[in-house]
Amino acid sequence: AMLADAFGRDAEGASTFAADSTRAFEVETLELARKQPAFVASLEATLDAFLESGKQRLELNPMPRVQRKTVHELAKCYAISTISKDHEPRKYVTLYRTELSEWPSVRLSDAAKATGEAVAAADHAPCLWELCLHDVTCSEPVLRHALSFLDNEYSLQWAKKKDGLPPRVLLTFSSEQVARD
Structure with missing residues (x-):
């Protein structure tokens, strides 16, 4: 917090690269991340734990279509393959580790914190x-x-x-x- 103050930045705000990282995600995904930050934090923690576990496959709980779409998009950042299974309302996503699976350089939770002004500035940079x-x-x-x-x-x-x-x-x-x- 003291370092953020020294640079005139909000310690709870977006990172320096957050505005530029919004380009990695679809607008709908960023909107969901802003409306449901707890879901995104939980999803990122699940993906992190999956990589740490060494498991090859993980089935997630059933969830609404918009959340499944976010899982698929965010998993790409981790180079994790995904597939949706079953029928509504029990439809769920299964994650599959690949040889390229790794932690992303861009986090959806960080990108979601970027303000409209910061994103516009990054677009014109x-x-x-x-x-x-x-x-x-x-x-x-x-x-x-x-x-x-x-x-x-x-x-x-x-x-x-x-x-x-x-x-x-x-x-x-x-x-x-x-x-x-």
């Missing part, structure tokens, strides 16, 4: 160039040293994997030219 580095085995200082020729015209966002595997790093460049250099 210059296009940034992104490169995702998988299974990074060096430390952040070593990677920053290797990128020092870019004169800090980039940002790094580390996504540590909870299963002890090497992390993924999102490398964002300030322009296409910097990315191509």
Whole structure:
């Protein structure tokens, strides 16, 4: 909270990347996340626990169509396959782990906190160039040293994997030219 105050930010508000991350979700999904934050928090916790468990399959409880749609969309961020089964009103979603399943760099709960003003500003912001580095085995200082020729015209966002595997790093460049250099 003190750090947020120092930067003039609301500690309970959206993260710096939240406005830009709204692009990862459909408008209806963001609306549901804003109206039902407890459902989204529970769903994210369920997906996190599923990845931690090592299980290959998980059946969720029956839920309304709009919530199932959110499950399918959010599961894509985790690279988890899904399928709906049964008939209404007992229809439910089954999750399937894939070789690519991992924790997302974008969380629906964060994106839902973004205000309309922040989203509009992100939509008018210059296009940034992104490169995702998988299974990074060096430390952040070593990677920053290797990128020092870019004169800090980039940002790094580390996504540590909870299963002890090497992390993924999102490398964002300030322009296409910097990315191509």
